[in-house]
Amino acid sequence: MSTTEIESYRLSRRGFLNAAALGAASIAVSACTTVGGQPVQPPPPVSVEPPLLDYATMYAPVSDGGFDLPGIPFEKIDEQFLRQIVPDPTGQRPGTIVVDTAGHHLYLVRPGGQAIRYGVGLGRAGFEWSGDAVVQWKxxxxxxxxxxxxxxxxxxxAKYSADNGGMPGGLTNPLGARALYLFQGNQDTLYRLHGSPEWNSIGKSVSSGCVRLINQDIIDLYDRVPGKAPVIVTSGIGEPMDAPANRKAIPIDDGVPEGSILLGAARTISDSIF
Structure with a gap:
């Protein structure tokens, strides 16, 4: 073997060994970074809300609690008022319910900067309300x-008064398939987040002092909301709440029945009156 061939062989072998050493080092670095001799774990993955079902499935007929809820003609409803996952515009912690009365939307804040948005119907002029509350009964x-x-x-x-035993739950009941009862401190506000058989009222202001959802949506919200969830009702996301002392809306309900077991002592959020 000539001198030139020997030198070429040595250079090629040295390059191969250097490349192998660099590759091993890069693998080690990519596998675990250390700071001060301690391994640093990669950040946890960002939580992503699982996708919702299609509208035809979400708003299909439902058999629930012995009642057969009819399907909702979702094609006749403005899509912005149908259930969907959106970027969270509220900045509140996950589990918080935010009702935007200006937009006729209810947001359930989820992890990862997301929210599930539902369309709502609201109290007509003279019966609107705003404030902070806690879901204390479901x-x-x-x-x-x-x-x-x-x-x-x-x-x-009058036939449905408390003295007459109220109106039993059912398809024509104004509270619909579910109701979330709102308290301030330990005081029942007499306002509810509830279902409604009147799907065509969603996105409008037609009811008396309440927040109503499509029955299929209130069932979904009911199942997702934790006990004692905070509720914020505002005239616009990021806007201050407006609850003048000289205005008190007429509530939708006469109160939680006596002897009901609540979800525990609610922390006081606000002393304002709806």
């Missing part, structure tokens, strides 16, 4: 007992 197919103020305006409702 009911499936709740009984409805209209308050005295409502009966005074609509005497035909």
């Amino acid at each position: 009911q499936k197919w709740p009984k409805w007992t209209p308050p005295d103020e409502m009966i005074a305006r609509q005497p035909e409702l």
